[in-house]
Amino acid sequence: MGELPRESNQLVEQQVYSRIGADGFERLCRAFYARVANDDILGSMYPEKDLAKAEARLREFLVFRFGGPDDYIQHRGHPRLRLRHASFAIDQSARDRWMQLMNQSLDEVQLPADVRAVLVGLFEHVATFLINR
Numbered sequence: 625m626g627e628l629p630r631e632s633n634q635l636v637e638q639q640v641y642s643r644i645g646a647d648g649f650e651r652l653c654r655a656f657y658a659r660v661a662n663d664d665i666l667g668s669m670y671p672e673k674d675l676a677k678a679e680a681r682l683r684e685f686l687v688f689r690f691g692g693p694d695d696y697i698q699h700r701g702h703p704r705l706r707l708r709h710a711s712f713a714i715d716q717s718a719r720d721r722w723m724q725l726m727n728q729s730l731d732e733v734q735l736p737a738d739v740r741a742v743l744v745g746l747f748e749h750v751a752t753f754l755i756n757r
């Protein structure tokens with residue numbers, strides 16, 4: 625009687641920002657976009673040569689999605705991620721490469737293991753949802 629559900633002990637998405645702060649997301653997104661710039665599949669998909677703005681959009685989205693300030697919404701409105709990715713040809717290999725570069729970036733920035741698990745859970749889910757070819 626009275627045993628709490630297992631989930632209540634686990635880190636939830638809304639707590640990630642308080643664990644790693646703006647700095648954690650900044651380091652992660654910087655590491656990720658440094659890889660995108662030189663990537664043979666993803667590199668050419670990004671419309672702007674200067675990836676700084678794309679990096680800021682992903683960072684603000686993740687900060688918002690994981691319990692931080694809502695600058696993304698102020699700047700971009702509702703995320704509509706499937707719509708905003710519709711013009712990019714995202715097949716299984718593009719999806720897998722995105723995850724591969726993100727996992728390498730996570731290796732580089734060394735976040736706590738429970739935080740990493742929550743981040744990867746969302747990345748895997750959204751990346752699959754964005755496949756459109």
Ligand code: HEM
Pocket residue numbers: 666669670671672677678681682685700705708709712714718719720722746747748750751752754755
């Ligand atoms: C599945 C592989 C993916 C590919 C190939 C891809 C590709 C792209 C490209 C080419 C852009 C345009 C860059 C720009 O903002 O100028 C973009 C934007 C964006 N992506 Fe992805 N993406 C992928 C997965 C994801 C995932 C998993 C997330 C979130 C968890 C995400 C979040 C975003 C966000 C927030 C933007 C900016 C949207 C906006 O406000 O315009 N993407 N992506």
